[in-house]
Amino acid sequence: MAGPLSSLKVLDFSTLLPGPYATMMLADMGAEVLRVEAPDRVDLAKVMPPFDGKFATSFSYLSRGKQTIQLNLKEPDAVACVKELVQDYDIVVEQFRPGVMDRLGIGYEVLRELNPGLIYCAITGYGQTGPYRDRAGHDINYLALSGVASHCGRADSGPPPLGIQVADVAGGSHHAVMGILAAVIRRQKTGQGSFVDISMTDAAFAMNAMAGAACLAGGQEQVREGALLNGGSFYDYYQTSDGRWLSIGSLEPQFSARLLDTLGLSEMKNFALSQNAEHQQALKAALAEKIAQKTLSQWQDIFRDQDACVEPVLSISEAAEHPQLKARNMVVEVDRGDGTLQRQLGQPIRFL
Structure with missing residues (x-):
């Protein structure tokens, strides 16, 4: 077509x-x-x-x-x-x-x-x-x-x-x-x-989008690690015991509750919903301590069937082999000009 x-x-x-x-x-x-x-x-x-x-x-x-x-x-x-x-x-x-x-x-x-x-x-x-x-x-x-x-x-x-x-x-x-x-x-x-x-x-x-709207209309300048999405909350990356990283984006109450129940930190559910900076930093510290106790592979197994907005930080080669990206055909093979096929990033726009 x-x-x-x-x-x-x-x-x-x-x-x-x-x-x-x-x-x-x-x-x-x-x-x-x-x-x-x-x-x-x-x-x-x-x-x-x-x-x-x-x-x-x-x-x-x-x-x-x-x-x-x-x-x-x-x-x-x-x-x-x-x-x-x-x-x-x-x-x-x-x-x-x-x-x-x-x-x-x-x-x-x-x-x-x-x-x-x-x-x-x-x-x-x-x-x-x-x-x-x-x-x-x-x-x-x-x-x-x-x-x-x-x-x-x-x-x-x-x-x-x-x-x-x-x-x-x-x-x-x-x-x-x-x-x-x-x-x-x-x-x-x-x-x-x-x-x-x-x-x-x-x-x-x-593309400043949310931060720009807050600054220009609300008079609030966003600073590093000072807002919900740039490190000022528990929405962040956490290092595992084998030196890899895990992303946690469990902002909505149903996701944060599932995250904390899975990690045995149910008593901190109110901290996840709090806008208090001290509460957020305390939760981040608790999460960092927990995540550091297991390898990335172990955390992948734990969260594989948990709909909690928790995903591993993958390298490009690992991402290319991820079942979701493979199912979406995001790696293609293209003739590099001499008859040899070269693996390349696919086109992300789909027409169904």
Whole structure:
């Protein structure tokens, strides 16, 4: 069955992670994606180890389902080629700093003259406007400036460098896809294209969600380990006797009661429901002492049939073998380009 986006054609000028992840999502859902690769510019995603075959594993993954053309955009012939191609494409995705595509002669105003229905998505660190529009940055900087890092991590050690790129992927990639598809719907009604301006800092700021609402409307600034969901309550991770970790998210009364009954801490049920910081810290200490008495495997056996919002912290390789993720086909095998199958993360959006 053709994917739901099989009628769309995407011209992808992006590199690294945010843009390529967004266009991979579009390709996974059926869009035809042509990646424009500069012959004289190294895409770091292509050369960052580890490698599997000819390319870096991340590059092979992000290139899934795409075709590639090499064009030196500083050459007149390449610019002419882009102008010809864009007349047959629905969407352009680019990740240069603001103004770069204009200087190359293939900016939005030029391209929409050739294709009035064109949807042009620019993904940048800070957006097309504002004093930081031309400033360099990476995921860690966007999380810092957006306020996200200020309430993540431990009170005594500060914000952690996260293992995933939240601003790049959840901010840049996902918001780009949402913006593009919203523009597609509008074009269906009006026939007009759009310029979709995605700032990874804007997106990260918006993802503060609950903490942001409390701060802006309620005047309450969230601090590390100071709120219900960031370490200020028993909703946390606990180390097991073998140095592994167990997540406990038993916030609702029925779940906390089941948790504490299972652990032999029934007398602390009122502490679980209390908003008193001392009660929460006392409960955390009791939970930490209990969880430290058994291995992760033992706790998995104990909570296997307990609906208490308690789950093990798994490595990626362990998660890939978890029966839930296997049942959801979240690991797929894809030809890496030489006939050899490569295991990759699957597409999480399902159409039934």
